[in-house]
Each structure stands twice: as structure tokens, then as C-alpha cells.
Amino acid sequence: MFRAEARIMPREERTMYFNEDHDALRATVSRFVSRELNPRLDEWEAAAQAPLHDIFKQMGDLGFLGIRYDPAWGGQGLDYWFDTVFLEELGHIQGVGLQGAIADQTHMATPALHEFGSDHLKETWLRPALSGDMVAAIAVTEPDAGSDVSALKTRARKDGDAYVINGSKRFITNGVQADFIVLLARTSDEPGYHAFSLLVVPKDTPGFSVSKKLDKVGWRCSDTAELFFDEARVPAENLIGREGEGFIYQMKQFQHERFAALPMTYVAARDMIDLTVDYIRQRTVFGKPLITRQVLRHRLVDWLTDIECLKQLTYHIVRLKTAGTDATREISMAKLMSGGLARRVSDGCLQMFGGMGYKNETLISRYWRDSRAASIAGGADEVMSDVIARLEGF
Ligand SMILES: Cc1cc2nc3c(=O)[nH]c(=O)nc-3n(C[C@H](O)[C@H](O)[C@H](O)COP(=O)(O)OP(=O)(O)OC[C@H]3O[C@@H](n4cnc5c(N)ncnc54)[C@H](O)[C@@H]3O)c2cc1C
Known part of the structure; x- marks a missing residue:
């Protein structure tokens, strides 16, 4: 093993x-x-x-x-x-x-x-x-607002010394077990990005409920929830920062989320390759171990090269962050790259396992299922491309 x-x-x-x-x-x-x-x-x-x-x-x-x-x-x-x-x-x-x-x-x-x-x-x-005494979740995505965050409809209405929340959220990681939710909600009907705020919603808030636990292709051990808010009242002091600034705060928060995906992805991809090399060293087909086939060795090397590129881009991002320089462009590029890499490596490794790779008991099948989400969660590939294009001025 x-x-x-x-x-x-x-x-x-x-x-x-x-x-x-x-x-x-x-x-x-x-x-x-x-x-x-x-x-x-x-x-x-x-x-x-x-x-x-x-x-x-x-x-x-x-x-x-x-x-x-x-x-x-x-x-x-x-x-x-x-x-x-x-x-x-x-x-x-x-x-x-x-x-x-x-x-x-x-x-x-x-x-x-x-x-x-x-x-x-x-x-x-x-x-x-x-x-570690409490579990947290971040709730941005809604049934009608995923890639386009500004389309979200969940509303937090100011009422005296409280906000009253109505709406729903979807695909919320840790949502089932969370003790509190950091919620992005609309606090104004004005157009533009200053109509949103981030609020802390405790799980025992009357009117707040986990309406569904979602059944996903992969990430099976991660609970993902649909949340519902029906006149859920939270104290006004639960507002994070200033009212109307939540969208900006969330865009900054996304940079941390996307950065986190990078090291985890290149390390997991390398583990997939190690797992596969172990297997094809001992798997003999047409009289020879599979590892002796040049076509497979070259494929592995292509992936290792991509992994090295993603790792070095990540280290460059760390240098930028350490210097206090905005790294949105580089993080978006690396996130885009990491989605493709995870999918390519997990799929190619499963292929090298043959039928064994398609069995649930073989670990590579879990990586394959899980890796599909890398191009969707935390900003889909197409959204990353849009961010980069905008920053490049086209
Ligand atoms: C495992 C998992 C965990 C998640 N955890 C959380 C969480 O904890 N909190 C949270 O708030 N959300 C979470 N999400 C939601 C995730 O952020 C969204 O799924 C993602 O932002 C995409 O939104 P969507 O699913 O609504 O797709 P849509 O916005 O409906 O997009 C569908 C497809 O169209 C593409 N597309 C969109 N716009 C364009 C365009 N202009 N040009 C070309 N293509 C376009 C998208 O890239 C995507 O491929 C999670 C999702 C997954 C899968």
C-alpha cells in the first residue's frame, strides 16, 4: 500500500x-x-x-x-x-x-x-x-449565482441592531458540520460591487437551516450543503468590516483559497505518479514490465515537468506575497494550470492502471473522481481565464 x-x-x-x-x-x-x-x-x-x-x-x-x-x-x-x-x-x-x-x-x-x-x-x-473548537464554512455560491458572484440574491436587511437574512446557498463545503457560516449577502439594491456584505451566521440562528447534504461524484468525505435562510436574524455586530465592502473582501479571500489549492495539487499529482510508477514497475504486459515502455515513461515525464512548473510558479507567488505585491494575475494563472494538471495526471495515471484503475478499491480512482472538481471549485477554469484576460487588458 x-x-x-x-x-x-x-x-x-x-x-x-x-x-x-x-x-x-x-x-x-x-x-x-x-x-x-x-x-x-x-x-x-x-x-x-x-x-x-x-x-x-x-x-x-x-x-x-x-x-x-x-x-x-x-x-x-x-x-x-x-x-x-x-x-x-x-x-x-x-x-x-x-x-x-x-x-x-x-x-x-x-x-x-x-x-x-x-x-x-x-x-x-x-x-x-x-x-479547532469550531468548524467554519464560507457561503458565496447560490442556485442562480456561481461564476457570477455579483448575481447573488440572498439578502441581509438591516433591522434595528440586527440583519435579517433571506435566501439560499449551494455547494457549501463543511456546511453540514459548520458551527458558523461566513455569508456573502446583498445589503443594498444599488448596482455595482458595493451592494454586498460579509456576515457571520451562527448555526443555531433561528431561521437558518441546512436544507440538504449534496451527493457528489468525488470529494466524498467532504460534506457539501445547501443552506436556507428564512428571516434569520443575526446581530448587526456580526458584520465583518464595513457594510458594502463584502464583495471586495470576498475577492481578496478568494486569493487565499486559490493559493491554497496550488501546493496541495502539485503534491497530490506527484503522489499519483509515484503510486502509478510503483504499479507499472511490477505489472508485466507482453512479457515486460510496463515501466519499460517509452511511451509511458515520456508521459510521466511530461507530467513531472508540468508539476515542476506549477511548483515554481507557486514559489514565485510566495515571493510576491512575501514582498507585499499583488499576485492576483499569477494566482489566477496557477489556479487555471492546476485544474488542468490535476485532471490530466489523475486521468492518465488511471489509464496506466488499466482495469485495476477503474476499481473503487484502487486509490487512483479516488484521485480521478476528486480531481474533476479542481477545474470547477474556487473559481472555474473559464472564470480564471476571464480574470487573466481582464488583467492583461483584453
Ligand atoms: C467540491 C466543491 C466545493 C465547493 N465549495 C464551495 C464553498 O465552500 N462555498 C461556496 O460558496 N461555493 C463552493 N463551491 C461552488 C463553486 O465555487 C462553484 O461551483 C463555481 O464557482 C462555479 O459556479 P457554478 O457551479 O454555479 O457554475 P456556473 O456559474 O453555472 O458555470 C457553469 C460553467 O460555465 C462556465 N462559465 C461561466 N461563465 C462563463 C463565461 N463568461 N464564459 C465561458 N464559460 C463560462 C463556468 O466556468 C462553468 O464551467 C464548491 C463547488 C464544488 C464543486
Whole structure:
């Protein structure tokens, strides 16, 4: 059985970007993934849900959930290189659904709360999210608004010292188990991007319900929900930052989400290749191990080359972020590249397994199912292309 282990860095990367402190974090996360998560993935996939409260509590105790966040709220206060190490090791989780569920907590639902939330919101919601005492979710997508976020209809009406929410959300990762939702809702009828706000909605808010748990092709261990709001009343102090700025905050938050996908994707793709090489070394067809076939070896090398390109683009993004430079263009390019890469490698690797690859019990089939979402979730490929085209001025 294939086991995920911390890959030894090429020497130049080890010295250029990572030191012994990064190695220590890498080893700790790697140990956690291989001992606490991977042995139970089959069980969680079958149950169509991983026990996020248990998993996040363990991760919170180990200091994994707030790598870059302010220590004042329970974070580790570390830089983007540590974040990259953490995400690379999450990439070894043998189920992209669980990778997504964890990244939801660390990079999707909490960045805006950390950057723009009041001290009260941080104390009440961010701190327990970082300690693993609460599960968070981000709710943007709706039945009639996915790629076009500005088409969303869920409304938060100001009523005295509260917002009253009506509407619905769809495809919300961790939505079934979440203790609170970070919600993007319309707070004004004015046209333009200043009509939206981000609000924290606690799960026990009267009028808020999980209307459905969705049955998905892949990401089976990740719960994905439809949410419903019927006159759901939350205190006005649950507003993150300023009213009318939620769209802008969410666009920034998307950059964290898309960045998180990158290390997890190139590491998982490399794991798929290792898994496949192990198999085709021992699989003999027409009298020779499959690994001796040049056509297959060249295919593997093409993918390794793409993986290296995505990794180096990611490291470039980390350098840009570290320098405080906007990296939206590069993140969009890398996200676009990563979707295609995940799909190409998982599909090609499954092909090399032949019929064995098409069995549910063979791990590569899970990667194949899971990888399909890489070109849809967090901004579909076509949306990334549109962003890049706009930034290029055409
Ligand atoms: C596994 C998974 C987890 C998710 N988790 C969350 C979550 O936690 N929170 C959340 O809010 N959302 C979540 N989503 C939703 C996700 O963000 C949306 O699915 C995504 O943004 C696409 O929106 P849509 O599905 O409505 O597709 P649509 O917007 O209906 O688009 C359909 C297709 O048309 C393409 N398209 C759209 N516009 C154009 C155009 N102008 N030109 C050419 N093609 C175009 C799209 O790229 C897509 O391929 C998740 C989705 C998945 C699959």
C-alpha cells in the first residue's frame, strides 16, 4: 500500500526557501497526515463525511489551523513559506475532499474574519476556529449565482441592531458540520460591487437551516450543503468590516483559497505518479514490465515537468506575497494550470492502471473522481481565464 511521506526537498530549494524550522513543521504535519488521517480515509469516504470536529481539534492543538494568523487570536504568526510547507503536506492526504475541508477552515472561511473582523468577532469566532473548537464554512455560491458572484440574491436587511437574512446557498463545503457560516449577502439594491456584505451566521440562528447534504461524484468525505435562510436574524455586530465592502473582501479571500489549492495539487499529482510508477514497475504486459515502455515513461515525464512548473510558479507567488505585491494575475494563472494538471495526471495515471484503475478499491480512482472538481471549485477554469484576460487588458 502506498504511504505518504515527506518528500526530501531538492537541495537548492532546501537552502533557498526552507530552513530547519520549516523542516520541523513539515515533519509534524507529515506525521499527522500519515498516522491520523490517511489510515481512516476509506472509512470517511464511505461515510460521506469526515468527523471535522475531532480532526480540527487535533489540528488546532498542534497549531496547524492558523499558521499565518496573528498570535493574539491563537495563530502562529508565521510567513507564507511556512504556509506553503503546511499546504504541501496536506497535499499528501489521500482524499482531496479532506484537503478541501481543512483548507476551508484555514484559507477560505477565515481570512476575511482575520483581516477585517472586529476584535469581538475574532474573539468569538476566529479564536475557536483556530483552536479547532469550531468548524467554519464560507457561503458565496447560490442556485442562480456561481461564476457570477455579483448575481447573488440572498439578502441581509438591516433591522434595528440586527440583519435579517433571506435566501439560499449551494455547494457549501463543511456546511453540514459548520458551527458558523461566513455569508456573502446583498445589503443594498444599488448596482455595482458595493451592494454586498460579509456576515457571520451562527448555526443555531433561528431561521437558518441546512436544507440538504449534496451527493457528489468525488470529494466524498467532504460534506457539501445547501443552506436556507428564512428571516434569520443575526446581530448587526456580526458584520465583518464595513457594510458594502463584502464583495471586495470576498475577492481578496478568494486569493487565499486559490493559493491554497496550488501546493496541495502539485503534491497530490506527484503522489499519483509515484503510486502509478510503483504499479507499472511490477505489472508485466507482453512479457515486460510496463515501466519499460517509452511511451509511458515520456508521459510521466511530461507530467513531472508540468508539476515542476506549477511548483515554481507557486514559489514565485510566495515571493510576491512575501514582498507585499499583488499576485492576483499569477494566482489566477496557477489556479487555471492546476485544474488542468490535476485532471490530466489523475486521468492518465488511471489509464496506466488499466482495469485495476477503474476499481473503487484502487486509490487512483479516488484521485480521478476528486480531481474533476479542481477545474470547477474556487473559481472555474473559464472564470480564471476571464480574470487573466481582464488583467492583461483584453
Ligand atoms: C467540491 C466543491 C466545493 C465547493 N465549495 C464551495 C464553498 O465552500 N462555498 C461556496 O460558496 N461555493 C463552493 N463551491 C461552488 C463553486 O465555487 C462553484 O461551483 C463555481 O464557482 C462555479 O459556479 P457554478 O457551479 O454555479 O457554475 P456556473 O456559474 O453555472 O458555470 C457553469 C460553467 O460555465 C462556465 N462559465 C461561466 N461563465 C462563463 C463565461 N463568461 N464564459 C465561458 N464559460 C463560462 C463556468 O466556468 C462553468 O464551467 C464548491 C463547488 C464544488 C464543486
